[in-house]
Every structure is written in structure tokens, then in C-alpha cells.
Amino acid sequence: MRLVETVEELQALADAERAAGRRVALVPTMGALHAGHLSLVEQGRRRADRVWLSIFVNPAQFDDPGDLDGYPRSWESDLVACRAAGVDLVFAPQAAEMYPPDSQTWVEVEELSQPLCGAARPGHFRGVTSIVAKLLLAAKPHVAVFGEKDFQQLAVIRRMVRDLGFDVEILGAATVREADGLALSSRNLRLSPEARRQALCVVRALDAAEQALAAGECRSAVLLHLVRNEIGKAPLARIDYAELRCPESLSPAPESLDCPTLLAVAVFMESPSPSDEAVRLIDNRVLRIPEGLP
């Protein structure tokens, strides 16, 4: 497994792979790898001859410096996991490699970056789209793989790639979950045992809405009430947002659902110890209207 730290070296390797007629899949990560990331590697492997994984904790996508400082880092075990998963190359640049001195260029997807996590974390998606653009220009992959847990991120990246005309296929991969249903996230490492237990309220909330819809309840307000009610049962959980949106445009869903609709939730899980920072978790589900409903 090759370790690369500079854009120049990566671009030369990308050109060599292309010259040899081999396809490259890129899996961009911020490290702290878990089974969710490794499923992205697996998806990439199916579509390409080489799987490259980048590890870069992107400062530009953190609106909160405390969140950046506290973001979990596990370099050695990440490399072990990459080797075990058959990753061919790890790209792990220093910050100055991706943001040269006096860096001032940004890539922004305007409308899709506004709601949901964009509203909660100003500048977050501008940081995401800028670093993903740089990674795509550095690795020149044929396909890049992103998890569907970050639904809005995937939508924003797809739009950027379409609008600017990047010659790359963007592949979304299903969310990987713990046995009890909690979506895998590097941030889960920061949950206290009690907060970890209560974090299941998010999955229960998604389930509650899905089950109500299956039983014929199409009213957005009622479905969101159910969601808030489930999350409210967990004393350590504080809702950041819970919204129903069109999966493509991310515009608000109608009062009565009549087509597949994104249910997106973000909660802060407080720690029982007040000195610890809250951990922000997100999850989502695309709700399908059951057949036979009007």
C-alpha cells in the first residue's frame, strides 16, 4: 500500500494508472475509519482496478474550532484498516498542501448548501465542496464513493460534479449501522456510554415516521411530530433539525407527502458530565409512499 502526501505525486500516479488503462476509485475520508468507510472501499473495488483512500481532516468544513480539535484521529489503526481492506494507496496530505498560503479560492453550490446541515453549520458545505473539488483534481479518479448517511453532502457533491462537468462518477453507498441500528460515524467514538444508549432515539424516530407513513399517515406535520416525540424521549438528546425535504432539490416537502421524501435528522447528544461537549449526530431515511395510497 502506497502512502502519498503531495498533490503532484498523486497526479503523476493518476496519469500513470490512466495511461495503463486502469480505473481508479477514490474514497475521500477524514480518517477515524470504521466499517462504513470500509464499505465505501468495497463499493469502489467493484467499480475500479485501484482503490485510493484519502485521509484529510478538512479544517474548512468545521464551523466550530472545538469540533475540529475534538474530531477523532486514529492514524495508525486507519492504516492497518486500509491495508486489511486492500486499499492500494492512501493520500494523506498536510493542511498546507490542500490550502497553500494565501489560499482564497472556493467552490460553492449555492441553493443545495443552504438548508439542513448548511443552515446549522455556516460555511460547512463550501468547505466540503472546495476540498472534494481539490481531491478530484488531485486523484483524477474514474469514480468517487460517498456514504448516504451524509445525504445532503452527497446531493451537494453530485450537483457540483454535474454543474462544473467533472469527468467522474459519484457513487452513493448505503449507510452501515451497528447491530442495534445506530448509523456508524466517527463521532460515535465521542459518545459517553449513556449517550450512546440514548442515541438510538434517532433510529426510533426514523422508524416511527416510516411506520406511520406505511399505515397511511401522509401529513408532514404529523410525521415530524412523531419524530420529535421519539427524540424527546431521550433526555440527553437535543434536536438540531428534523425536516422533510425533496431528495433532489432539498426544498421543503408539501403538507401531504405524495412522492419519495427525505426525512433528515440532526441531534446533539449531551454528555451526562456537563464538562464534555455535546456530540452532533445525523441520520436520514428516504420515505416511500406505500402503494395504494391516494
Place this chain on the structure above:
Amino acid sequence: MRLVETVEELQALADAERAAGRRVALVPTMGALHAGHLSLVEQGRRRADRVWLSIFVNPAQFDDPGDLDGYPRSWESDLVACRAAGVDLVFAPQAAEMYPPDSQTWVEVEELSQPLCGAARPGHFRGVTSIVAKLLLAAKPHVAVFGEKDFQQLAVIRRMVRDLGFDVEILGAATVREADGLALSSRNLRLSPEARRQALCVVRALDAAEQALAAGECRSAVLLHLVRNEIGKAPLARIDYAELRCPESLSPAPESLDCPTLLAVAVFMESPSPSDEAVRLIDNRVLRIPEGLP
């Protein structure tokens, strides 16, 4: 000479050229080709095996709809000129090809886009950097050639390419001038004969500052006074800006010049007939401090 209208076809051709080990130079233009553009083709030819020229009047870089409508277009003679100059491929997309419906992604170079033409034409450089990013992603050239007449544009594009890590060399080419010194510009076609005659005030202004500096006058205010004075001698000329700036950062020059300094000028040339719109011309010179000055 091949004519291409879609990004997809251009990317396939780019891949084929690269697979065959051939280098491609891209010359992005808005058409209305003149000898200045053809000198960019010539520069490209020296650096590459293939020269591709794009013709796209980019709506996003016009802050003034009247300016966009009135921008000269000469499709047939452009193609004749390209053939004569040995251009291998012309990329001429429709607007919807470069800006798909509901397009919302922008590339922006923040600080360098602010002064000079950026201050005079809000949003102009965001339009320039976005379309150039799309053209670079579409043509995947080894080198792209831009004229130094648009000095700030060249600086902004160089910064974008550096910051995002585009794997392309940006080549600046010296301004081509008429026999009397007027910088070639597609907009010159819109000058009345009298305005064309008076437009020489711009070159005289650059000359005046250069000669004064050569004679030991380093004070910015005095040099700019000379520039404004020369332009003021032309009754049809109205100064948009006349500024001394650092050539790299575009930050304002010090009170007394002590290193190479950009003198950048934009003027509106009015028409003797009040019904015609004024024509905006730009020109610039990098002033060198004469040896032996303190």
C-alpha cells in the same frame, strides 16, 4: 478541424489525446477573434501537439445585459481564422451545455477578484473563474493560454489553478497591438472612427507614466496624475479606473514605487452619437523601477 459542441465528446477526445501521449493546449475565447487570439494559438502550438480553441460568450461574466447583447459575434470568420491558424479543434458549446438547468455551482477567487475590474463589474470574475474551471475540466489540457491584456483575469486564473490544484500550466501571452499601439480587443470593433482615434489616449497614458518613472519619478500620486491627465485630453474618454497595484497580490502600490508595479487602466470611450453605448477598454503595463534609483 474538428467542431465539438458537448463536454462529453470533448472529454472523450481529451482522454484519447492523452492516451496517445499527445499534449493539448487550450485557448479559451469569447469569439470575435483577432490577431491577439491568434498569437495565443501560436503560443499554444509551441507547447503542445494539439491546439484547441473554445468559443463561448459566457453570460455569467457580463454584469451588464446590454454589454452581453452587444458583444461582437463573428462565427463564420472565426472558423476561417481558426482553420488558417492551424487550430485542431474548436469547442463551441451552447449556453445550456456549460450552465445546465438549475445550475448553482460557482468557483470564486476571493481577494484577487475584488479590485480593479472586479470592483467595476460585480460578479465578473466569479463568472470568469467558473467558466474557466468548466473549460479546463472539459478539455483537460496540458496548457491553457490567456492574454496579458486582461492582467487581472490572468492573475485570478493562475490563483484558482494553484489553489484548487488543476493539473495544467497557465501561460500568459504578451498583448498584441495595432500599429499605432492600441491593444487589440474584440470591443474595438464597436468604436466609432472618432472614438477609435481618441482611444490612443490609453497607450499615451501608459507611456507617460513609464517615461516619468524612467526619469526618476517614483511617486504614485504623481504618476497617476500624469495618467489621468493624458486620458483627460481625449474628450470622448471617461476613466473607469487608473491604479497602481502589486502585480501578484493586486494590493495597492506604496506611495513611492520600489518594485515592479502594475499600472492598470480602464476607460469608457463614448460615441459622438449619444444613442450608441460607450465601449469599455482596458490596458496595462508593468512598470519597472529603473536601475540606479534609490
